[in-house]
Amino acid sequence: MSSIEDLGGIADPEAVFGHDDDEIMLPPEEPSLPPAEWIRKNLFSSKGSGVLTVLFGLLxxxxxxxxxxxxxxxxxxxxAAVPTNIRLxxxxxxxxAQYVRIWFSLGIIIVLSGLTLGVVRSHPMINLRKVLSGSMTLGAFLALSALIIKNNIQTDADGEFVRDEFAEVLRVDRGEALSGRWWVFALAALLIGVAGFLWFKLGDRRRFIFIPFLGVIYSVLGLMVLSLWVVPYGKYGLLPDGTFLAEKGATVAATTQGPWTVMWVLLGLSWFVGNKLLPSARALKVGLYLSWFLAPYVIIFVVLRDPELDWGHVFSTDIPMFLAFAIIGGAVLYFLTNPSLGEIGRIIAFGLLMLAAFHWLAAFFGxxxxxxxxxLSFLVLAFFALAAxxxxxxxxxxxxxxxxxxxxMAVMHYLITMVNTPSTLDIQGGDDFIGGYLLSLVVAVFSLTLAFPVGVMFALARTSKLPIFRVLSTIFIEMSRGVPLxxxxxxxxxxxxxxxPQGMTITKLAAAVVALVLFSAAYVAENIRGGLQSVRRGQFEAADAMGLNTSQRVGLIVLPQALRVSIPPLVGQAIATYKETSLxxxxxxxxxxxxxxxxxxxxxQFISQRFEPLLFVSAIYWIGAYSMSRYSRSLEQRLGVGSR
Amino acid sequence: MKNSKIYRLLAVLLAITLLASACGSDDADGNAGGDDVSDDAGDGGDTDDSGDSDDSGDSGDSGDTDSVDVTQGGVLAAVLARGEVNCGIPTSAVAFAQQDANGVWQGFDVDYCRAVAAAVLGDKEAVNFVPLTAAERFTAVQVGEVDLLMRTTTWTQGRDASGDQAMDFGPTTFFDGQQLAGRRSDGFSEASTLADVDGASVCTNAGTTTEKNISDGVAAAGGTFTLVPAEDIPTAVAAFVAGTCDIFTSDGSAVAGEAATNADNADGDWVVFPATPISKEPLGPVYPQNDSEWGDVINWVVFASIIADEKGIDSTNASDRLAQEEAALAAGGEGLDAEALRLLGGEGQLQSALGLEPDAFLNMIEQVGNYDEIYNAHIPAIGLSREGSANARWTEGGLIYAPPAR
Known part of the structure; x- marks a missing residue:
């Protein structure tokens, strides 16, 4: 547990109560009842509740x-079906051979997470009492689980189950089964012992000691990574020559241990760096958010796809084209932002939009x-001109x-060039270079990050005063929600x-992302519309009274309040989209x-072995969905949803 | 305030841009990559469906789109120019097409894709595998998305007849047939027939001809039964294991595979019957209609693998055999097997007439193997041995037979 100390150790009250304006004051803790009293009061307060407790407890x-x-x-x-196929x-x-790219991508995400946690400086503190009682409960739970589980099955030297003459599997006797699970009991004893010792040693003081939550999480992660080096989880896999490898009782391969250890160190380092860079936090924060936004595209199209640039084409076409758009477009925009321009500006912007539309039309008819x-650049230029x-x-x-x-322009041209450069990856079996959980994650992340702005747009359009926007948006939302995914x-x-048009294709992946974006955008829009309706009329009037224009009123007054209220349903939608990737x-x-x-x-090797992989998939999906749910809970608490 | 507004605007704009760019490729740009062509309809229903005939209610509409290129007889030229064979395979079918833990495709059908690539292009890895669902497979052939379909597809008159399904069938590589699995403890035995199914409940994968075959068969035998349709074979097996139904039926290869490997059958309680399957399911290659040049290539790749098996030429001895036959020819014909010599690209070879390199089949046999090797690499793992089955050599009472190479 030394890493807790590294991250600040037991915090002083000041650290708890107030270095950051978004830190909330903790309400006073209710005094805890002695266990017997608590049980009587909560579980057996009356005959009826006693019966219910026993009944459902048994269930x-x-x-x-x-x-x-x-x-x-x-x-x-x-x-063995799961560890063998983990990569698949x-x-x-x-x-x-290219797996370093996967680790590099994970590294990018880890570093960004660490920096964000450091920069945001949200240090939720957790009461030591909770940690202690939590680890004691966990220990008791583990020990209980190990006790109630059936006896182990006898296996022979080949790992096959031993069966009796009626083909029933034979199990080892009780004592042997329990002693075979010694490590569970050891872990449970360690948890209960350490926590219990501290619990009684500290006495009542335990309620007033707070330790950083992140430190606890980081230590737990560290212990998990450490366990890769010492615990014999076993080595499974398929060697390149097709030999099935199953070494029970070995520690996992070095190709798993090493990268995870590096990731763990990276997380700590980037947290530290982020925390120390606080003075320049404002610029850094914006940069971080931008990095978060660009990270999925860079990871997918640049890191994982490993594009092989055609330098001749880059110098002859890509760079000159970027420069032309950047310089000429920049000049046009500089001209258009001239305050004394008046109506001419709007006319020019509209002309640019028409030009862009004409190019698309031309593409359609060839x-x-x-x-x-x-x-695309023309189209974006037109939008910039309109907003100028x-x-x-x-x-x-x-x-x-x-x-x-x-x-x-730089970001857009860079990414489009990368997207259109053929991949050098030698993937067996087609063009899809991602699959499995990576595919599900990529689709979920792209869909969520894109569905949110689109959904906000549709929500605003649906509450707009302009009938055309209102009707179109209503039609879109109702059509999307009325059709199965x-x-x-x-x-x-x-x-x-x-x-x-001829010559234009859409990959299945892109099609799936677009479909999911539009589908979930409809739901996001409805969630946000609910939030918009909760903003009181007085807020609109106050904004008007301050002389804010429409975009300022929406962007600064209405949307922030509406989004705050919409957090629970929005997270629900995020979880739904994450799970919908399984379609x-x-x-x-x-x-x-x-x-x-x-x-x-x-x-x-694994004909009809579907329960193990499915259980594993359920566990992974559950971890993802539950983390999102917890994050939304903490966000709600920070923003005071439901309490103010 | 202004600053953050800019970033917000930038974020929204980028979102729109990237959304749009994800759909488009530089169409005037020669190097657009990583995009695959559009796929046509499919309901993603089942995987192993050699008996699935109701494929194309939805595919008729797209059959007319691109078949022009196909009917001009250019598939061989197109493959040679592309340097890669687009081969349609099942998304997952035990022993026929499966992805191993390293993500590499393995299986009987997969190996025939590799054999074609080895023969045509000299490299067995020059294959682009296109996993197809049952419903989208025929459209994929018709629009030219795949050059060859090796996808546990049953050869039927309806599928072969021209019309809206423009495709041809090659020689059968695997003779399958529908069988049933029951439990000895329920009174079934190897001698059970369809008449014994009377009153039982039967699990099968829905929407395939297996369902129709069992209904027709039991009705003809004068019985009635309860059908329990399942989404796919693993689900049907799970229902059988759980006792939801008394009998599980599917293609013989799938039934035998389950019986051989399922943990529920560790005590040997399962029994597969009847010995003669209740339907014929000849599985083989499918290729675009009216392209004899390409069709001949596929047919002779299959035949060459069978002839090589008959003559004992396999991946280990093919080169030696060629040298040996050439030596025999030089020595005046003593002990010469002229057919083997021709097949391996020696004197009088006929591969050039097919539009291939003379050593096409030598490459194929060296890199992939003969029929026996391909079969034994995958099929015995699911408990089906070649001896005594319909897939034995014709000299041993089976149906695997090839016309002579001369």
Whole structure:
């Protein structure tokens, strides 16, 4: 537990109560009752509640016992299917030789997480009493689980189950079974012992000691990483020559231990760095959020795809084109932000929009060839031009706007060039270079980050005063919500390609992302509309009274309040989208669930072994969804949703 | 205030841009990569469905789109120019196409894809595997998304007849047939027939001809039964194991595979019957209609693998055999097997007439193997041995037979 000390140790009250304005005051703790009193008061307060407690307690007991035995002590369970196929489930065919790219991507995310945690400086403190009682409960729970689970199954030298003459599996006797689980009891004893010792040693003081929550989490992660080096989880896999490898009782391969240790160190380091860089936090925060936003694209299209740039093309076409758009577009925008321009500006902007639209029309009818990138750049330029009037003002503001334009162009041209450069990855079996959990995650992240702004847009449009926006948005939302997701996925994967102009294709992955974005945007829009309705009329009037224009009123007054209220349903939608990625298999993508449910049971070694992979998939999905749920809870508490 | 507004605007704009860029490729740009062509409809229903005939209610509409390229007989030229064979395979089918823990495709059908690549392009790895669901497989052939379909597909008259399903069938590589699995403890035995199914409940994967075959068969035998449809074979097996139904039926290869490997059958209680399958399911390659040049190549790749097996030429001895036959020819014909010599690309070879390199089949046999090797690499693992089955050599009472190479 030394790492807790490293991260600040036992905190002084000041650290708890107030270095940051968004830190909330903790309400006074209720005095804790002695255990017997607590049980009497909460579980057996009356005859009826006593009966209910016993009844449901038994129900939980049997259900839990059943699940444990089903998962671990069932003769048909062969858990080797999961560790052997772990790479297949997580990344499908991603070549092992290139796995450093996966770790590098994970490293990017870890570093960004660490920096964010450090910079945001939100240090939730957790009461030591809770930690102690939590670890004692966990210890008791582990010991109990190890006690109630059925006896181990006897295996012979080949690892096959020993059966009696009636083909029933034989189990070892009780004592042997329990002694075989000594490590569970050791762990439980350690947890209970240490926590109990501290509990009684500290006495009542335990209630007033707070330790940083992040430190606890980081220590637990550290212990888990450490366990990779010492605990014999076993080595499973398929050697390149096709030999099935199953070494029970070995510690996991160095190719797993090493990277995870590096990740753990990286997380701590980046947290430290982020925390020390606080003085420049404002700029850093914006940079961090931008990095978060760009990270998925960079990871997918640059790191994982390993594009091989055609330098001739880059110098002859890509860079000149970027420069042309950046310089000429910048000049146009600088001109358009001139405060004394008046109506001419809007006319020019509208003209640019028409020009962009014309290029797209030309593409559709195939009148003249043009790089897609150029069409997109024209479109973005038109949008920038339309918004230019809002940035009219002193020279500094105008230059800032132009700089934003150049930055946007740089990012956009860079990513499009990367996206369109062929991958050098040698993937067996087609063009899809991602699959498995990676695919599910990528689709979920892209869909969520894109569905949110689109959803906000539709919510605002639906509450807009302009009937055309209101009607269009209502039609879109009701159409999207009225159609099953499977239909939408099919539509985008099979029908949309028929509408595309000649020579233009859409990958299944892109089709899936677009379908999910539009589908979840409809739900997001409705969630946010609910939030918008909760903003009182007085807020609008106050904004008007201060002389704010519409975009300022929406952006500064209404939306922040509406989004705060919408957090619970929005997180619900995020979790739903995350889980909906398991439908991707129906358009032929190899998502996490499909590999667990269909690909692994088709392998010769693991024919019909689908429960183990499915249980594993459920566990992973649950961890993801539960983390989101916890995060939303803490966000709600910070923002005081429901309490103010 | 202004600053953060800029970033917010930037974020929204980027979102829109990237959304749009995700869908588009530089169409005037030669190097657009990583995009695959649109896929046509499919309901993603079942995987192993050699008996699935109701494929194409939805595929007729797209059959007319791109078949022009296909009917001009250019698949071989297109494959040679592309340097890669697009081969349609099942998304997952035990022993026929499965992805191993390293993400590499393995299986009987997969190996025939590799054999075609080895023969045509000289490299067995020059395959682009296209996993297809049952419903999308025929459309994929018709629109030219795949050059070859090796996807446990049953050869039927309806599928072969021209019309809206423009495709041809090659020689059968695996003779399958529908069988049933029951429990000895329920009174079933190897001698059970469809008449014994009377009154039982039967699990099978829905929407395939297995369902129709069992209904017709039991009705013809004068019985009645309860059908318990399942989404796919593993689900049907799980229902059988759980006791939801008394009998589980599917293609013989799948039934035998389950009986051989399922932990529930550790005591040997399961029994597969009847000995003669209740339906014929010849599985083999499918390729675009009216392209004889390409069709001949596929047919002779299959035949060459069978002839090589008959003559005992396998991946280990193919080169030696060629040298040996050439020596025999030089020595005046003593002990010469002229057919083997021709097949391996020696004197009088006929591969050039197919539009291939003379050593096409030598490459194929060296890199992938003969029929026996391909079979034994995958099928025995699910408990089906070649001896005594319909897939034995014709000289040993089986149906695996090839026309002579001369």
């Amino acid at each position: 939980v007991w049997f259900a839990y016992r059943g699940v444990l035995n089903f998962a671990f002590h069932n003769p048909s369970r062969k858990w 489930m997580l990344t499908q065919s991603y070549p092992e 009148w003249y060839p043009m790089l897609q990138k150029a069409r 009037a809002n940035f009219a003002g002193p020279r500094k503001v105008r230059l800032g706007y132009v700089a934003t334009w150049v930055g946007a 499977i239909t939408v996925l099919f539509f985008f994967a099979t029908i949309i390609p028929l509408f595309l 991707l298999a129906i358009i032929g993508l190899f998502d996490f669930l499909f590999i667990a449910g269909r690909v692994i049971p088709a392998q010769t």
